[in-house]
Amino acid sequence: METVIVLLNRDLRVHDHPALAEACSRARAVVPLFVVDLAIRGRHRAGFLAEALDDLRSSLRDRGGDLVVRYGDPVAEAVRLAGELPAEAIWASADVSAFARRRERRLAEACAVRRLDFRLFPGLTIVPPGELMPIGGDHYRVFTPYWRAWSATRHRPVLEAPSLVTLPEGIDPGTPPVPTSPPYGDLRGGETVARRRLELWTKLCLADYAEGHDALAEDQTSMLSPYLRFGCVSPSEVAARAGDHPGAEDFVRQLCWRDFFYQVALAFPDLPRRDYRPRRTGWNDDEDAAEAWRQGMTGVPIVDAGMRQLQALGWMHNRARMIVGSFLTKRLNIHWRVGGEHFAELLLDGDIPSNWGNWQWVAGTGNDTRPNRVLNPLRQARRFDADGTYVRRYVPELAALPAPLIHEPWRASPPVPGYPAPLVPYWTMDR
Known part of the structure; x- marks a missing residue:
């Protein structure tokens, strides 16, 4: 095979990259292509993404190649580049979201029309989605049986990075987005x-x-x-x-x-939009309460600390995610989509399956076998932040309060000026 385009998306690396490794072993020339899709929201992640692309370009150049960058629709740009080179194939890593699968179908159809070889490779997960199926079902709905099957499965070997990436002569690599100062603490992008x-x-x-x-x-x-x-x-x-x-x-x-x-x-491609298991009705449409939750001003210190960590870092501790999610859906009775959309907007790691799967799990509409589970924010705080260090770090107006007093959602008046009284009654949270 003469030339293969490897269309990159959520696989910005050279190590253990099945599509890239196969292309480098079978083709004389390989074009690692990333298309900046201007139609996709989430430009708040632009700094992290730009750093990842810059690092990837350096790694490819160290191996004799380069990262080719274009702007626009990934399908149109990949097919256009294939015609200009010309290339015989477009390969990519398979994804699972409804958006990604539509893109893959469009790319497959465009390649078929132009007689280009189109292939999808594993790499985004350890075991490819759809490979493990229970008897009589199309997927596992409960985690523990999946964990047993997953643990018993032979995982594919980890691949080395290609030693040589040969780019076709005369190709314009294009200009990647310019890395900016990271807005998320010390989390820098790149392999x-x-x-x-x-x-x-x-x-x-x-x-x-x-x-x-x-x-x-x-x-x-x-x-x-x-x-x-x-x-x-x-x-x-x-x-x-x-x-x-x-x-x-x-x-x-x-x-x-x-x-x-x-x-x-x-x-279940509708995971971000519809209940996986319709169990609940009568959600509370209270935008003021939802906004207080987003801003970390609920009056419940452990909840507010988690939400402010998200604002500051674009990341939140997993235990805090469970606490703030349970508080929104089980205490305020606000729809899980409100929480999922906020997380999707701010989280650096907010991919579709994990973000929405976890939100439905905590809301009781997803894969949790105990859908009525309610996390007690006070008990969670006393157990997992016993000395109050986490709350002091992200809710500094409460820093002078000693533990365990710092975790108390004050019954009548806030402990310091400017900090709100709790959105839900004190006694309902202490049981």
Whole structure:
């Protein structure tokens, strides 16, 4: 094969990239192509994405190639470039969202018309969505049986990065977006940062993960989720690096949860829009309460801390996500779509399957086998932020209050000027 275009999307890396590796082994020339789709919302992630693209371009240039960047519709730009080169094939990594699958269908149809070879490869998950199916069903609806099947499955080997990427002569690589100062703390985009974080975290922190990952103020989580969302690191390589080290099973189980929601989203494309399991009605349409929740001004310190962490970092501790989600849907009775849309707008790791799958889970309309589960925010705070460090970090107006007083949603008046009284009665939260 003479020339293959590898259309990149959420797979911005050179290591363990099945489509790129296959193209480099079979074609004389390979064009790694990223199309900046101006129709996609979420330009708030532009800095992280631009850094990831800049890092990817450097890695490809180190191997003799380059990252080719175009702007517009990915299908139209890929097909146009194939005609200009010319190229014989367009390959890509398979995705599961309704938007991505429409794009894949359009690309398949366009390639068929022009007699281009079109192929989809694995790589966004450890086990490809749809590969594991229960007897008599099209996908697993409960996690534990999926975890058992997933754990018993032989996972594909992790691939090395290609040593050589040969770009066709005369091609204009284009200009990628310019990286900007990161608005999300010290989270920088790119495969180089992701692999360094993975290496250090598995060496220094993995052993303590099982016992410490729920501690809100501690840095016991890997914070690799934004890099998985953009494909700066392969989930297969993350699992392989964890291996059989102490703490690995609990950590790898979280990667399995990610795969689980991907296979749910593949089978139920309406996951961001409709109840997976219609169990609830009569949602509360209270925009003032919803906005107070978004701004971290509910009057419940642990909830407000989580929401302000999201605003500050574009990331939130997983335990905090469960607390704020339960509070919105089970205490304020506000629809899970309100929460999911806010998370999708701000989270760096807000991919469609995990974001919406988790929101439906916490709301009781998804895959939770205990749909009436309600997390008590006071008990959660006392257990996972016992000394109040997490609340003080993100709700500084309460910093002078000692624990456990700092977690109290004050009954009648706020503890300090400017901090609100709780949106829901104190006594309903303490049971």
